[in-house]
Amino acid sequence: xxxxxxxxxxxxxxxxxxxxxxxxxxxxxxxxxxxxxxxxxxxxxxxxxxxxxxxxxxxxxxxxxxxxxxxxxxxxxxxxxxxxxxxxxxxxxxxxxxxxxxxxxxxxxxxxxxxxxxxxxxxxxxxxxxxxxxxxxxxxxxxxxxxxxxxxxxxxxxxxxxxxxxxxxxxxxxxxxxxxxxxxxxxxxxxxxxxxxxxxxxxxxxxxxxxxxxxxxxxxxxxxxxxxxxxxxxxxxxxxxxxxxxxxxxxxxxxxxxxxxxxxxxxxxxxxxxxxxxxxxxxxxxxxxxxxxxxxxxxxxxxxxxxxxxxxxxxxxxxxxx
Numbered sequence: 001x002x003x004x005x006x007x008x009x010x011x012x013x014x015x016x017x018x019x020x021x022x023x024x025x026x027x028x029x030x031x032x033x034x035x036x037x038x039x040x041x042x043x044x045x046x047x048x049x050x051x052x053x054x055x056x057x058x059x060x061x062x063x064x065x066x067x068x069x070x071x072x073x074x075x076x077x078x079x080x081x082x083x084x085x086x087x088x089x090x091x092x093x094x095x096x097x098x099x100x101x102x103x104x105x106x107x108x109x110x111x112x113x114x115x116x117x118x119x120x121x122x123x124x125x126x127x128x129x130x131x132x133x134x135x136x137x138x139x140x141x142x143x144x145x146x147x148x149x150x151x152x153x154x155x156x157x158x159x160x161x162x163x164x165x166x167x168x169x170x171x172x173x174x175x176x177x178x179x180x181x182x183x184x185x186x187x188x189x190x191x192x193x194x195x196x197x198x199x200x201x202x203x204x205x206x207x208x209x210x211x212x213x214x215x216x217x218x219x220x221x222x223x224x225x226x227x228x229x230x231x232x233x234x235x236x237x238x239x240x241x242x243x244x245x246x247x248x249x250x251x252x253x254x255x256x257x258x259x260x261x262x263x264x265x266x267x268x269x270x271x272x273x274x275x276x277x278x279x280x281x282x283x284x285x286x287x288x289x290x291x292x293x294x295x296x297x298x299x300x301x302x303x304x305x306x307x308x309x310x311x312x313x314x315x316x317x318x319x320x321x322x
Contacts, residue, residue: 004282007063008033009056009078010070011044013152014092018067019048021274027282034059060085065115065285067278068092072156076101079116083108088115088285090278093168094160095295099303106295115288117281118298120168124276127234127241128169130268134232134243135173135225141208143170143223146216149189157192159185159305159312163212165236166223167198167308168301173225176204178304185312188215198308230264241266 006022008015011033022030032051035041041052053059056078059066065088068078076096082089089109095118096102109116122128143166154161171178178200185196195213202208221236229246243264284291 003029005063011035015069092119115284115291124273140226146220176202183308183311
């Protein structure tokens, strides 16, 4: 089978990671990248040895698939252009600025019969992958995703910048739609919402409490799942996980709740999440329709993010404006 020719659209910080990862993916051949910024093209050529094309059209002529790692406001138009050229597209999270843009992107992928996948890389975090088989019917999900402010991420609010990861994970794991949203948030360091909390109720009955902040001195990436008789905790930053279950009560012995709690074995394989994500996308290019269902989840996450933002804006203190 011939190698898939791939390119990177947007060769800044995130695009550079994609270029490095694509160079390691078996079955793919990295052709080059494009960025409208000449300085970014020069830096990518110097530091990565990447062939930097001066136009997107020229790159599109030479590849079969692309990673779109441009700023979020450009995701929709770049993705739609690449799909119109018959390319398979992996677009970084968040999928787009609005659910309407995301829906148009997915519709175009279906019309062109091309793979479209959203780079929700936490799905491929080895700790998340390790506990995924244990998660059957979560009843409660709690997530904290905190970080110091990063200037390159402030083109969107913290909901699309950070919380979108946990929105996606919650939808992906529960396989259930959100029926109710309660959200608050405030701007602190930027004109946009910098810290937010959302409480989601799912059709399955699960409840999720998600907090995201870019007003923190340290990074925290933790998500916890509570099921009937089971507890699973994932540290996405350190790529570690632990799980416990409650054994059935012994009718012949006195009740001792603590003795019934036992750890479950969780083996976390040392894999690079981005390389795993790209390898998965590579497989989807051979069966594009397989990507659309997965991308539907990312689109749902974008829709919930929009509702979280709308509620947080409505609930702003009267003396604040965004």
